[in-house]
Amino acid sequence: MSFASSGTARPTQESDVIVVGAGPGGSATATYLARHGLSVTLLEKSHFPREKVCGDGLTPRATRALTRLGIDTSEEAGWIHNKGLRVHGGHVKPFELLWPDLTDFPPYGVQRPRSDFDDMLARHAVAAGAELVEGANVTNAVLDDRTGRITGVETKDGRIFKAPYVVAADGNSARLAISMGLNKIDSRPMGVAVRTYYKSPLSDDEFLESHLQLWDGEPGKSTLLPGYGWIFPMGDGTCNVGLGVLSTSKGFGQTNYRDLLKRWLAGTPEEWGYRDENMVGKVQSAALPMAFNRQPHYGRGLVLVGDAGGMVSPFNGEGIAYAMEAGELAAQALAEAKSRGVGTASAERAMQAYPAALKDSLGGYYRLGMIFTKLIGDPRIMYICTRYGLPRPMLMRFVMKLLANLTDARDGDAMDRIINTLCKVAPSA
Template structure:
């Protein structure tokens, strides 16, 4: 499945996760010769809740991917929220902009589906290709390609292209090589998850538990995040926790231990016990709220986790990875059509503005939200009282999941869209 590529292309995409595969697909569809470089080989595992909101579903449809149940996708109607001894089922809203359902699929299969779709569109995928750093023009400092090692023998190779998309995840070695470091004033989160065989595997709703203590008993401090149970439809459940702000008053929390303790407090017949665990507990960082900028500089565009594009409200990353990958591809395609170098660069420099226009105000609100729920008293009040106000919960549900129609829509759309326009787009 992996073929040695030629050493030149119109664009190089580093990383074949959701952002990279989506970027490569749309670049290829626009007629560009694109190299998609992946350091591992498919199938491969990634830490994720495996739940896809309507935002992600929209991007899958745009890539022409078969999302039918017959193709192995499990649909869900919305989110079941549990807090303060109460539960509420919130359906995905009926909108003109987004589908009215979500999906579930394991990441070890999901990412490969996207990468193979990019291949079908014409992208040249190379697996077992570890990018070690940028190739830069000595005179201008622009990126002109990447250095990499290929295969099990780690043979050094160099690939060249006038434009490169960094879709290489949170650590983004390529971004660091270009001098783009993570902003320390932006939130970082953490997620840990595992799988259990469980009778709860076939569920019409994703499930979120808002009360997540750091230890059992009355002395437990509520963490600024949530736990989840997502039925996979295959006899297993993805069970995990996401903490939206990891800046806690103590260092190095035992996240895996917290997840084990939380699972131990659930009903025994759900099967979330060590003997039913089908794999280890794994963890990953959640780079949120545009924590690496600028999103374009010197021929390099950032997408997905490399751009810090995770939603600060709920830790969702896949939808924003795919959206940013598609946007990067569209900007590159438009730039390639310009007749002069100055025109091409003007189009490329528009990418950070597009990102901020789409997400900037919303992510500013999200960062404020992270600070608020980092206060234990406020977090406890919200979890105890929230579900007793159904209309407020429905509005909060749409805000947290960023699901509105940008034009027209109902009163909730207009209020939420207005909020994102009133705050700075930073």
């Protein structure tokens, strides 16, 4: 690292790339950049360990991303494994779906609290060679007055960090992107997630749970609420319990989501433990920006990764897997650009490989997800789908593969080929 002075005599730290935000996407990007031999400054506004609103349950897609990053996901390393999804959907008994046995993905998912998960990934980036700066609350971009290109960032306490490329992995606030005029695309779906923890005897369950119908009283005899719920066992005597509501649902933005959560849980069996006296911590909420709702993902030296670029899946609200995958793609483009000479036309062409790769891998899938969110925005449609779909095992296996984006690219079965074809022919989101 080299240090210099700015015109206002404040200390300036320089590196090849600045990554703003040490969540899963930011830490993954920093790790891959360091492996490519680039100097990386990873800025985190908080101090670890810190909490984030999340379901804490990861699918096999996220497990694969962790493995590619070099993370040991074994139970011996402190991970809780899940083997599938238990789907609750109305009049039929819950349906248990094992994760598919595939070439491209492992047959298990994992759970880990975000307070521990993010800390571990940030330390992993440091071990790879990145420099982590905690307590660095980035307030604005430093721009070249002539070109409008980002050349660094400034923190709330007046520190300046300089680099020819900046990765915005600052979450759904997307402060950096907004400061450079990249506003969200209002036609893309958004979600809201609320969650808390409860002491529960179901803490050691081997399945993640998804509740496709939320009732505000006795199931089947009360009001059907918009959204879907989850119960993820944490293996420590608690479960992460929450719900998600889509912007396509009636009353989105005008609903008391904390009250919605409690109304749903009041209808669950008392022996499950999801009552106020068993709550651990408070109910918290977060926005879920979906389907590439902020673009372009590269421009004027700024790279968007994760929630900052709207990379949450419209199908299931999963964001961590896609943030880590985007981090790997971004690092590849940045390493290639540096090798061609920062500031050259060739380097800029190399950077365009990043948004192209995102659209190629996820654009069609997210477009299908946008259609999906419109369909299930009406609880009545969700009711029909669960009433007539859940009793059909083959259909549910297909839906599981689609919603979790778990297919083999080359040697998959007929379901894989159908889903892959649909994603390819759909126009990119």
